[in-house]
Amino acid sequence: MSTARKLVFVGGGIALLAGLNQVFEYGFGGFQINPYYARMINLIGINITLAVSLNLINGLAGQFSIGHAGFMAVGGYTATYVTVYHGQQIASLVGQSPMDPGGSSLVMPISLAAGALAAAMAGLAVGIPSLRLRGDYLAIVTLGFSEIIRVIILNIPAVGGATGFTAALPITNFFWIFAMATLTIVIVRNIATSTFGRALATIRGDEIAAEAMGVNSTFYKVLAFVISAALAGVAGGLSGQLFANPLSPQNLNFVRSIEVIVMIVLGGIGSITGAVLGASVLTVLPEALRGLDQQFPGIRMVIYALLLILLMIFRPQGLLGRREIGWAWLRRPSRTKIPADIE
Amino acid sequence: METFFQQLINGLSLGAIYALIALGYTMVYGVLRLINFAHGDVYMLGAFAGYYIANFLSLDANPSIPGAIFVTLGAMAVCAGIGIVIERLAYRPVRHHSRLTSLITAIGVSLLLEYGGQVVFGATPRFFPQMIRSEVYAIGGVQITNQSLLIIVVAVVVMFGLEFIVHRTKIGKAMRATSYNLTVAKLMGINTDFVIAFTFALGSALAAAGGVMVALAIPRIDPLMGLMTGLKAFVAAVLGGIGNIPGAMIGGVLIGLMETWIGATSYSTYRDAVAFAVLILILLLRPAGIMGSSVTEKV
Numbered sequence: 001m002s003t004a005r006k007l008v009f010v011g012g013g014i015a016l017l018a019g020l021n022q023v024f025e026y027g028f029g030g031f032q033i034n035p036y037y038a039r040m041i042n043l044i045g046i047n048i049t050l051a052v053s054l055n056l057i058n059g060l061a062g063q064f065s066i067g068h069a070g071f072m073a074v075g076g077y078t079a080t081y082v083t084v085y086h087g088q089q090i091a092s093l094v095g096q097s098p099m100d101p102g103g104s105s106l107v108m109p110i111s112l113a114a115g116a117l118a119a120a121m122a123g124l125a126v127g128i129p130s131l132r133l134r135g136d137y138l139a140i141v142t143l144g145f146s147e148i149i150r151v152i153i154l155n156i157p158a159v160g161g162a163t164g165f166t167a168a169l170p171i172t173n174f175f176w177i178f179a180m181a182t183l184t185i186v187i188v189r190n191i192a193t194s195t196f197g198r199a200l201a202t203i204r205g206d207e208i209a210a211e212a213m214g215v216n217s218t219f220y221k222v223l224a225f226v227i228s229a230a231l232a233g234v235a236g237g238l239s240g241q242l243f244a245n246p247l248s249p250q251n252l253n254f255v256r257s258i259e260v261i262v263m264i265v266l267g268g269i270g271s272i273t274g275a276v277l278g279a280s281v282l283t284v285l286p287e288a289l290r291g292l293d294q295q296f297p298g299i300r301m302v303i304y305a306l307l308l309i310l311l312m313i314f315r316p317q318g319l320l321g322r323r324e325i326g327w328a329w330l331r332r333p334s335r336t337k338i339p340a341d342i343e
Numbered sequence: 344m345e346t347f348f349q350q351l352i353n354g355l356s357l358g359a360i361y362a363l364i365a366l367g368y369t370m371v372y373g374v375l376r377l378i379n380f381a382h383g384d385v386y387m388l389g390a391f392a393g394y395y396i397a398n399f400l401s402l403d404a405n406p407s408i409p410g411a412i413f414v415t416l417g418a419m420a421v422c423a424g425i426g427i428v429i430e431r432l433a434y435r436p437v438r439h440h441s442r443l444t445s446l447i448t449a450i451g452v453s454l455l456l457e458y459g460g461q462v463v464f465g466a467t468p469r470f471f472p473q474m475i476r477s478e479v480y481a482i483g484g485v486q487i488t489n490q491s492l493l494i495i496v497v498a499v500v501v502m503f504g505l506e507f508i509v510h511r512t513k514i515g516k517a518m519r520a521t522s523y524n525l526t527v528a529k530l531m532g533i534n535t536d537f538v539i540a541f542t543f544a545l546g547s548a549l550a551a552a553g554g555v556m557v558a559l560a561i562p563r564i565d566p567l568m569g570l571m572t573g574l575k576a577f578v579a580a581v582l583g584g585i586g587n588i589p590g591a592m593i594g595g596v597l598i599g600l601m602e603t604w605i606g607a608t609s610y611s612t613y614r615d616a617v618a619f620a621v622l623i624l625i626l627l628l629r630p631a632g633i634m635g636s637s638v639t640e641k642v
Contacts, residue, residue: 062443064443064446066450126623129623129626129627130623130626133626136378137581137626137630140378140622141622141623141626143574144574144578144619144620144622144623145619145623147615147616147619148616148619148620151612151613151616152616155613255454258450258454261447261450297461297466298458298459298462298566299458299462301454301457301461302455302462304454305451305452305454305455305458305459306455308447308450309433309448309455312437312444312451313433313436313437313448316437316440316441316444
C-alpha cells in the first residue's frame with residue numbers, strides 16, 4: 001500500500017468512527033441508539049482490544065500468560081489517575097475542562113499513552129526474568145504478578161483502594177474504544193506478517209530450534225510481551241473511564257484474566273479474527289445468561305469452565321484454529337481434499 | 344522472644360497446611376509435568392466432604408476423636424475418588440496434546456469445581472462442626488492449640504509416609520519410573536495409566552486431609568477457599584523444588600512463616616502478596632527451587 005492510500009484509509013477510518021460516535025452520543029435524525037446496546041457495543045470493543053492483545057503473546061508467541069488483568073489494572077489505574085489528578089491541567093491547555101469534547105479528546109490520548117507506558121514497563125519488569133523460564137512457570141509468574149498488583153492497589157487510598165476507582169471521569173466514548181481496537185488489530189496483524197511475526201512463529205514451534213537458527217528468542221518474547229501488556233493497559237484505561245464502569249481490585253482478579261483466555265481459546269489461539277469473534281461472543285453471552293445466573297449464582301463461570309474443558313478435549317486449536325476470516329476466506333474455491341502426506 | 348516463638352508456632356501450623364497441599368502438586372507435577380490447578384479446589388472439596396460426613400454423624404453435638412479420624416478418612420476417600428474421576432475425564436484425553444492444552448484444561452477444571460461448588464453448596468460460607476474440643480496448651484508463655492499441633496503432626500507423618508511410598512514400595516518405584524520417562528516405563532510393562540490415577544488419588548487424599556485439618560482450626564469453609572490457598576501451596580512446591588517431597592514441606596513451612604511474620608508487622612495488608620513475590624524471586628535466583636536440581640533442556 002502506498003503512503004497516500006494509507007493516509008486515505010486512516011483519515012477515512014477516523015472520519016467514520018467520529019461520525020458513528022456522533023450517532024452514538026446524539027442520535028441521527030429521529031434515531032436514538034438504545035443505551036443498553038450502546039454499552040454492550042462499547043464493552044465488546046474493549047474486550048476486542050484485550051483479547052487481540054493477549055493473542056499476541058498466547059497465540060503468536062506461544063507463551064502462556066494468565067495475568068492479563070494485571071497489566072490491564074496497571075494501565076487502567078495509571079490512565080484514570082492521570083485524568084483524575086492532572087486532567088484539569090491538560091484540558092486547560094485548550095482552555096476547556098476534561099469533560100468537554102475538546103478537553104477530553106486531548107486528555108484521553110494522553111491518559112491512554114500514560115497507561116500504555118506504565119503497563120509496558122510492568123510487562124518489561126515481569127517479562128525479563130520470567131520469559132527465560134519454561135511455559136508453565138511463566139503462567140504462574142504472570143498470575144502471581146497480577147495478584148501482587150491487586151494487593152498493591154488495595155493499599156493505595158488515592159485510587160480508591162478496595163472500593164474501586166470511582167472518582168474516574170467518564171470520558172471514554174465509542175470513538176476511542178474502536179479507534180484503539182482497530183489500532184490493536186492493525187499492530188498485531190502487522191507483527192504477525194512481519195519478520196518479528198515469523199520469529200515468534202519459530203519460537204512457538206520449537207524454541208531450541210529457533211535459537212539454533214539465530215533467532216534471539218528471549219528478545220522477541222520480551223518484546224511481544226511488552227507490546228501485549230501495553231495494549232492491555234490501553235484497554236484498562238478505556239474500561240476504567242467508561243461511564244459507571246470503575247476499575248476495582250475485585251473485577252481485575254484472576255477470573256478476569258481467565259475470561260480473556262476463554263475468548264481467545266474459543267476463537268482460535270493465534271487467530272486475530274478469532275479473538276475478535278471470541279471477544280464479541282463472550283461479551284454478549286453473559287448478558288444472555290444473566291437471568292440464569294441470578295437464579296443460580298456462579299452458573300455463568302461453570303459454563304465458561306465446561307466450554308474451556310470441552311474445547312481443549314475436542315478442539316484444542318479453538319473454533320477457527322489459526323485461520324482468519326477475510327477476503328481470501330470468503331473467495332476461496334470449494335475445497336479440494338489435500339492428501340495428508342502432502343500437507 | 345515470646346512473640347517470636349508464638350509467631351514461629353503460628354507460622355509452622357499455617358505452613359504445614361500449605362505443605363500438605365504442596366505435596367499433591369509436587370507429586371502430580373513430578374509424574375505428569377502438569378500444574379494441576381484444580382488441586383486447591385480438591386482441598387476445598389475435602390473440607391466440604393468432611394462437613395457433610397461430620398454433620399451426618401452429628402459430631403457437633405458429641406465431639407470425639409475416633410469420629411474426627413473417621414471424618415478425615417472419609418473425606419480422603421471421597422477426594423481420592425474425585426481425583427481419579429478428574430484425571431480420567433479431563434486430563435487423560437488431553438495428555439498427548441501440548442502442555443499448554445493440559446494447562447488450560449487444568450484451569451478449566453479448577454473453575455468448574457469452584458463455581459460448580461458455588462452452585463451446589465451456595466456461595467455463603469458454612470461453619471464446620473467442632474469435631475474436637477479446642478484446647479490451648481501454654482508452654483512457657485507460648486500458646487498452641489491442639490488443632491495446630493495436630494496439623495503439624497499430621498503433615499510430618501504424611502511426609503514421611505509419602506517418602507516411604509515413593510522410595511520403598513513397588514508402586515513408588517513405578518511412579519518414579521513414570522516420572523523419569525512415561526513411554527519407556529510403559530515399555531517396561533508398567534501400567535502407567537494406573538500409576539497416574541494412583542498419583543492423583545494419593546495427592547487428592549492428602550489435599551482432603553489438609554482441608555479437614557484447616558476446617559478444624561478455621562471453621563469457615565466456602566467454595567472459593569481453595570483458590571488462594573492452592574496457589575500459595577503451588578508456590579510452596581516451586582520454592583522447595585517442584586517434584587521433590589521434602590522440598591514441598593520446606594517450601595510450605597517457609598511460606599507459612601513468612602506470611603505470619605509479615606502479618607505481624609505494619610505491612611500486614613500485603614500478606615497475600617508475599618507468596619507471589621517470593622515466587623518471582625525464587626524463579627529469578629534459583630528456578631529449580633531449594634531442594635531441586637536444575638535440569639538442562641535437551642533437544
